[in-house]
Amino acid sequence: MKYLCLGYFDPEKMDARPKAETDAVMRECQPHLEELYRSGQVIVDAGLTLETKCLRRVDGKVRITDGPFIETREMIGSAFLIEAQDMEEAIRVASLHPTTQVSGGEQFGWGIEIRPIHYFEMSEPKI
Numbered sequence: 001m002k003y004l005c006l007g008y009f010d011p012e013k014m015d016a017r018p019k020a021e022t023d024a025v026m027r028e029c030q031p032h033l034e035e036l037y038r039s040g041q042v043i044v045d046a047g048l049t050l051e052t053k054c055l056r057r058v059d060g061k062v063r064i065t066d067g068p069f070i071e072t073r074e075m076i077g078s079a080f081l082i083e084a085q086d087m088e089e090a091i092r093v094a095s096l097h098p099t100t101q102v103s104g105g106e107q108f109g110w111g112i113e114i115r116p117i118h119y120f121e122m123s124e125p126k127i
Contacts, residue, residue, distance in 0.1 A: 002043065002117040003090040007078035007099045010109030011050070017107070025104035032098040036080075041093050045080040074109060081117075090114050 014022055036042055052067025080097070084090035091114065094100075099110040 001084060001086070003082050003084055003094070004115045004117055005080050005082060005094045005097070006076050006113045006115070007080075007097065008074040008109070008111045008113065009077045010073050011075050012073055014108045025102060025108070028102045028104060029098035032096060032101040036093070036096040039093050039096060041082045041084060043081040043083060045078070047078050048076055050075060074111070087114070087116065
């Protein structure tokens with residue numbers, strides 16, 4: 001089964017810290033990312049920027065609005081897709097991510113949400 005893992009952070013907490021301190025915490029992430037990748041269960045890993053757009057069909061037309069849209073101070077900063085036998089294994093794999101391994105991330109409100117994916121299909125490129 002595939003699982004979508006969303007990495008959250010609190011931008012206010014990160015912005016409140018000196019840049020050098022934030023950069024030092026971010027440098028601690030790389031070895032943990034490498035360990036996550038070595039698990040062989042990561043399908044895709046992506047860091048996300050803060051720019052957000054929402055597309056909705058309203059009254060027969062597509063409406064584009066600026067985000068973010070969640071009612072919280074937390075923002076999604078990363079997303080990765082993993083393969084695991086069950087939620088227990090997904091938790092084990094996701095816990096290799098820097099979000100849970102780098103102690104400095106705690107002050108920035110780092111966390112991971114894991115969601116099972118009901119369907120996921122890879123299609124071949126059309127030539």
